Amino acid sequence: MVFILHFYCSNCEKTYPVGGLDYQCECGGLFKLHRTKGEKLGREIALGEVKTPLVPRRLQHLDLLLKLDYLSPTGSFKDRGAFAMINVLRQLGIREVVEDSSGNAGAAIAGYCAAAAIQCHIYLPESTSPGKIKQISAYKADVVKVPGTRDDTAKAILQAAEKTYYASHVYNPLFFEGTKSLAYEIEEQMGVPDYIVVPAGNGTMLLGAYIGFKEIGRLPRIIAVQSKNCAPLYHRFHHQPGGEIKATVAEGIAISQPKRMEEMLQAVSESNGDVVAVDDESVLKAQEMLGEIGIYVEATAGAAVAGALAYFKEGYDRNLKIVVPLTGTGLKK
Numbered sequence: 001m002v003f004i005l006h007f008y009c010s011n012c013e014k015t016y017p018v019g020g021l022d023y024q025c026e027c028g029g030l031f032k033l034h035r036t037k038g039e040k041l042g043r044e045i046a047l048g049e050v051k052t053p054l055v056p057r058r059l060q061h062l063d064l065l066l067k068l069d070y071l072s073p074t075g076s077f078k079d080r081g082a083f084a085m086i087n088v089l090r091q092l093g094i095r096e097v098v099e100d101s102s103g104n105a106g107a108a109i110a111g112y113c114a115a116a117a118i119q120c121h122i123y124l125p126e127s128t129s130p131g132k133i134k135q136i137s138a139y140k141a142d143v144v145k146v147p148g149t150r151d152d153t154a155k156a157i158l159q160a161a162e163k164t165y166y167a168s169h170v171y172n173p174l175f176f177e178g179t180k181s182l183a184y185e186i187e188e189q190m191g192v193p194d195y196i197v198v199p200a201g202n203g204t205m206l207l208g209a210y211i212g213f214k215e216i217g218r219l220p221r222i223i224a225v226q227s228k229n230c231a232p233l234y235h236r237f238h239h240q241p242g243g244e245i246k247a248t249v250a251e252g253i254a255i256s257q258p259k260r261m262e263e264m265l266q267a268v269s270e271s272n273g274d275v276v277a278v279d280d281e282s283v284l285k286a287q288e289m290l291g292e293i294g295i296y297v298e299a300t301a302g303a304a305v306a307g308a309l310a311y312f313k314e315g316y317d318r319n320l321k322i323v324v325p326l327t328g329t330g331l332k333k
Helices: 078-091 102-115 130-138 150-160 173-179 181-190 204-218 232-237 261-270 280-292 299-311
Strands: 006-009 032-035 053-060 061-065 095-102 119-125 142-147 195-199 221-227 274-277 322-325
Touching: 053 173, 053 280, 061 181, 061 221, 061 299, 078 102, 078 130, 078 181, 095 102, 095 150, 102 119, 102 204, 119 130, 119 150, 119 274, 130 142, 142 150, 142 299, 150 280, 150 322, 173 181, 173 204, 181 204, 181 322, 195 204, 195 299, 204 261, 221 232, 221 261, 221 299, 232 261, 232 274, 299 322
Parallel strands: 061 322, 095 119, 119 142, 195 221, 195 322, 221 274
Antiparallel strands: 006 032, 053 061
C-alpha cells in the first residue's frame, strides 16, 4: 500500500512522515494528520470491536444518554485510538513502540500491539491501579514504572522516544483519527446530540468528539469535566489563576499540563460549550449511582456523570439530548 498520509506542524506546517521518530515539530508545534479524501486506514488488526450501546437512563433530575464505551475490547474508549494507530504502524512495518499512560491508553496500545506482533514498552506512574498494570502485563508489554506524577511519566518517556517510535495517545494524530469514531457512532445511533459531556485530561475523547462532529457538519455543545484537584483547562477557560494540583480519584484525567491545551480550548469555545470542575466526593457518588443501575465503571467515568449533574443542576429543557460517554470499566482497579 502506498501511504499519502503524513503529519504536518500545526504552527509552521512543515511536513513529517507518519513512520518517523519525530513526535513534534522542531519548532515545538504539535502534529496534525493530513489524509487524502477517500484514503482508507488499515483494519486488519482487530480485537472484536463493536459499536458500543447508547442507553437512556435517568440519574437524579437528569435524563442522559449513556454511551457505554467501557465495553470496548480492553475495557476503555482508548481502544478507538489504539485500533487506528496500531493498524497504520503495522502497515508501515514498525515493530517496536513506546508509550506513556496512566493506565487505559497503555492497556489499549499494549493489547493492539500484542495482536499486531509489535513489541511494546509502556511507561506509567508507579501509583497506577494494580489492575491496569496487571492487564498491560498480560499483553506481554514491558512495563516501566516511573516514580512521581503522571507528568513525571510523560517526561521520562522522551528519552526512550529518541530511539523508538513513540506511539503516543497525546502527540500522535493517528490516535485522534480513531477516537473521532465516537462522534460517527453517536450520529448513526441518534443523530447529533445537543450536548456531549466528556471527562478531560489530555483531551483524547474531547478532541476526538470535536474532530468527528466537525467532519459530520454539526457540533454539539461540548462540556468538558475536570477534577477540582487538577483543573488546568477549567482555570484557563474561565480566566482564573491555576489552582494547587493534588491527587484525585479520577486518575485518568489527572493531567496538570495537557499538551493540546489550546486545541481543547478552541474545541470547547467553538462548540459554545463549557468546562466544569467537580470534587472527588461527587465523582465517587456518581460512580456509585451508576453501579446502582447496573453500570460498573472507573472513577473517571463517574467524573463525566458528576459534571453533567453539576452543569444542569439548575434545570434544563427536557427535550435536550445529552450524551455522556463512559470511558472505562471499573474492573481495572
